[in-house]
Amino acid sequence: MGALGEMATVWMLALGRVGGLFVFAPVLASVAIPARVRVLLAAVFAVVIYQGAASAAKRAGALPADTVSVTAAMIGEVSVGAAIGLIALLPIAGLQTGAAVLSQQIGFALGAVYNPALETESDPLSDLLSYLGLGVFMAMGGIEAMFIAVARSVEVLPPGAALSGGIGGAGPWGLVVPVFASGLEIALRVSAPVMAVMLLETVATSILSKTLPSLNVFSVGLGLKVVIGLGVLAASLAVIELVVDEEVGRVMRAVLRWSGGGGETLEP
Numbered sequence: 001m002g003a004l005g006e007m008a009t010v011w012m013l014a015l016g017r018v019g020g021l022f023v024f025a026p027v028l029a030s031v032a033i034p035a036r037v038r039v040l041l042a043a044v045f046a047v048v049i050y051q052g053a054a055s056a057a058k059r060a061g062a063l064p065a066d067t068v069s070v071t072a073a074m075i076g077e078v079s080v081g082a083a084i085g086l087i088a089l090l091p092i093a094g095l096q097t098g099a100a101v102l103s104q105q106i107g108f109a110l111g112a113v114y115n116p117a118l119e120t121e122s123d124p125l126s127d128l129l130s131y132l133g134l135g136v137f138m139a140m141g142g143i144e145a146m147f148i149a150v151a152r153s154v155e156v157l158p159p160g161a162a163l164s165g166g167i168g169g170a171g172p173w174g175l176v177v178p179v180f181a182s183g184l185e186i187a188l189r190v191s192a193p194v195m196a197v198m199l200l201e202t203v204a205t206s207i208l209s210k211t212l213p214s215l216n217v218f219s220v221g222l223g224l225k226v227v228i229g230l231g232v233l234a235a236s237l238a239v240i241e242l243v244v245d246e247e248v249g250r251v252m253r254a255v256l257r258w259s260g261g262g263g264e265t266l267e268p
Contacts, residue, residue, distance in 0.1 A: 008065060011068060012160035014075045015046040015055045018150055020081020025146055026137050031116065040058045049151045056158035063160050076162030081150060083172045087179050087255055088146050091247045092133040094183030095240075098190030099129035103196045105191075106229035107222055117179075129190070129240070136244045145252045152259035164249070172258050179251055189243050190236075197232045202224060 019042045022028045028038065057063045064070045103109040108123040115122040137143075157171055192211070201224060209217040 007062055008157055010057055011046055011050055011056045011194060012048055012070070013057075013073055013077045014154070016077035017081040017162075017262045018049070020083075021080040021084055021085045021146060021150055025085030025143075026089050026092050026134055027143060028146075029085065034225060045147065045150075047058060048169075049154060050176075052151065053159045054156045056154045057160055060161055061067055061160035061172070069160075073160040073165060077159060079173075080153065080157060080162045080171055083176060084146060084149055084153070084255060087172060087175050087251060088137075088142060090176075090179045090183040091186055091244065091251050092130070092137060094186035095133040095190060095244055096130050096245070097183070098187035099126040101187065101191040101263060102194050102229070102233065105225070106233075107225050109262045110258060120153050132241065133244050133248075136241060140245065140252065142248060145256060149255045149259040152256070156261050158228070170256065175250045175258065178234055179254070182247055182251065184268050186247050188207075190240050193239075194229050195234050197228055198225060201228055227238075229239060 003105055019039075022038050025031075028041075043192055064073045100109070102124045103112070103123045106125065112123045112126075112229045114120075115127065153172075162171060201221075205221045205224065205229045209215060
C-alpha cells in the first residue's frame with residue numbers, strides 16, 4: 001500500500017470512529033440536525049484527529065492492508081464511536097424512562113402524540129424531562145467530552161485495532177452494562193417520589209369510594225392525580241436536576257478516563 005493509500009485508509013478509519021458517534025450520541029444523533037451537516041461534521045473532525053490517528057496506527061502496526069481487513073476494521077471503528085455515543089445517551093434514556101413512568105402514573109400518557117424530534121410518541125411531561133436532561137448534558141460539556149474521548153481514544157485503541165482490543169486495553173464496550181444499570185437507577189430515583197405519593201392517593205381514593213359509593217371516583221381521581229403529581233414533580237425538579245447532573249458527570253468522567261488509558265471503570 002502506497003503512502004497515499006495509507007493516508008486514505010487512516011482517514012477512513014478515523015471517519016468511521018467519529019461517524020459512529022453520530023449513531024447514538026445525544027443531540028448529534030437527532031434528526032433535527034440535517035444528515036448532510038452530520039456527515040460534514042464527522043468528516044471535518046476526522047481530519048482534525050488524523051495526525052494522532054496516523055501516529056498511533058503506525059506505532060501499533062495495526063493498519064489493514066487489504067479490502068477485507070479494511071472492511072472489518074471499519075466495522076470495529078464504527079462500533080467504538082457508537083459505544084461512546086451510547087454510553088453518553090444512557091443516562092438521558094434513563095431519565096426518559098422515568099418520565100414515561102411518571103406520565104403513566106399521572107395520566108399524561110393518555111395525551112401522547114408523535115414527536116418528530118425524538119422519533120417516538122411522547123407527552124408534555126416526557127418532553128419536559130427529556131429536554132431538561134439534554135440541557136444538563138450540554139451545559140456540562142457533554143458534547144465536547146464525547147469528541148475529546150474520541151480524539152484521545154486513538155492512543156488507547158489505534159485505528160485498525162478496535163476488534164483485537166488495542167494496545168492499551170479493551171474498548172469502551174465494557175462500560176455499557178454498568179452505565180445501563182446506572183440509567184435504570186436514574187429512572188427509579190426520578191419517578192420514586194411521585195410513584196410513592198400516587199400510591200397513597202390511590203389508597204385514599206379507594207377508601208373514599210367505599211365510604212361514598214355515589215362519588216364518581218374516576219373523574220375525581222384523575223384530576224386529583226394530575227394536581228398532586230404535578231405538585232410533587234415541581235417540588236422534585238431541583239433534586240431531579242442534581243441526580244441527572246451527578247450521573248451525567250459520572251458517565252462522562254468514566255468515558256474520558258477510559259480514553260486516557262484508565263480502564264473501563266465507573267465510579268460507585
